[in-house]
Amino acid sequence: MSGLVLALTVLLAAAMIGAALVAVIGKSLPIAILSAGLVSLVASVLFLLLASPDVAMTEAAIGSGLTTFLFFFILGRMRGGEHD
Amino acid sequence: MAQIAMAAGFILILVGFYGALTNRNILRMIVAFTVADTGVNIVMVAVGYMRGRTAPILDETVPVADALSRIIDPVPQALVLTAIVIGMGITALMLAFAYRFYEKKRTLDITKCTELKW
Amino acid sequence: MIRKFAAILLLAGIASIFMGLLFTYEPDAELNTTARYYAERTAADIGATNIVTAIVVTYRGLDTLGEVTVLFLTAAIVGLVLAHGRRRTSDKRRLAPVGELLATGSRFLAPLIILLGVYVFANGHLTPGGGFQGGAIIASGVLLILLADPCRCLSHRVIDTVESVSGLFYVGIAILGIVLAGGFLDSHLLPRGELGALFSAGAIPLIYALIGLKVGAEFSSILAHLSETEEL
C-alpha cells in the first residue's frame, strides 16, 4: 500500500501547486478565489493522508466551504472593483 | 512522504508570498495570504507525521495497549486545528477592511492609497 | 519591474532557508516526551478516545479559551467595521430571485446540516471532529438559510444570546473545575465513564458542545454582518 500512498501524495501535491499558481497569477479574480478553494480542498485530502482526520475535517468545513463563500460575498458587493 | 508534503507546503508558502508581494489588488493579496496559510498548516502537520503510524484516535484497530507504538504525534494537529479557525477569522477581518476601503476609495488598487505617503 | 525583481530576490532568500530546513529534516522514529505522555495517559486519565480532543479541551484548555476569545474579538470587530455607516433606507434590495430549486432544497437541507454539526461536536471525544468543526458546519447551515432568502434579516439578538450564554457557561464550568476538581478547566468534574461511550470523558462533551455553539454563533454573526452590507 505504501507505493499507492506515495503516488497519491505526489499527485495531490502537484494538483495543489497548480491550483495555487492559478490562484496567484491567474487573470480573473473569481477564478483565483475558486482556485484558492481548490487548494484547501486538495490540502484536506493531504491532511487525511498525513493521518490527521481532525485537521482534514476542519479544513473541509472552514477552508473550502466558508472562506470561499466569504470571498464571493464580498466580491458580489464590489462589482467593478475586480478589474483594478 | 512527509518530505514531499513538506516540500509542497513550502512551495505553497512561497507562491502565496509572491502573490501577496506583487499583486496590487487587495482581494488578490488576501487570496494569496490564504494560500500561504494553507501551506504553513501543511508543513506543521507534516512535521508531526511518522512513517507507518496512524491517527491518534483509539478504537478497535488501535487499542489502548499499543497506542504508544501506533499513533503519530498529536500536538501539531491540535495546534493546526487552532490555526485554521483563527485563519478564517483573520480572513473575514481582512475582507471587512477591504470592503470599507472600497467604500471610501471606490477602488481596490492598493497604490491609490496615498494618504500616508510623502 | 523593480518591484517584481525585489520580490523574487526576497523569496529566493526565504526559499534558501526552507531548503535548509527541508534537507536537514529527519522524522522522529519515536514519540517525543510530551507526545508519549499524552499517548500513555489520555485513555486512563481523561477517558477520551480522540487524543487531539483531550489535548485541545483539557491539557491545553486555557489555549482554547484564548482562541475562542480571539474569535469573539474578530466577530466583534467585523461587526464594528461593517456597522459603521450602514444605511437603513433601502430595505428591499434589488436582487436576482432565488430559484425554486435552491429555496426548496435549502428548506430540506439546512436542518440536516445543523444536525450534522450537532453530531460532530457531540461525538468530539470519540471520532474526528469537535466544537470548532461542528460550529463551522452549523454556520454553513445558517449560510444556506441566508442564501435561500437574502432579504431575511437574521435575528442578531438570538445569535448574540446563544453566543454569550454558551461563553458564560464555558467559563462557569472552568471555574467549577477549580472548586470541585483538580483545577481550572479540569474535566474530572463529571464521572469519567466507560472508554468509548457517548457520555464519558468527564466534562469534555459538555465543554465541546458549548465551544461548538459559541463558535457557530460567532461565525454566523460574521456572516450575518457581511450579508447585511449594501452593494457598492
Add this chain to the structure above:
Amino acid sequence: MVDILIYIATALTGTGLLLALYRFLKGPTPADRVVAFDTLTLTTVSLIVIIALAEGRGIYLDVAVVYALLSFLGVIAVARYLERGF
C-alpha cells in the same frame, strides 16, 4: 483481491482528478471551471473513502460525510455570483 480493487479504484479516481483538473486549468468560460470544481469535490469525496479503506480506519469516513454535505455550498456561491445575485 481487495488490494487489487483498491489499486484499480485509486487509478480510476486519480485519472478523474487529473481530467477535471485539466478542465479547471484550461476551461475557457467560468461555467466550465465551476463544473470542474464540482466534479473535483465529488472526486475528493471518493478519494477520502478510498483512503479510509486502504488505511483500515472507519473513522475517516466522518470527513467524507462532512464533505459530501457541504461541498455544494461553494458551487452555489459562484452560481449566485455569476447570475448577479446575493
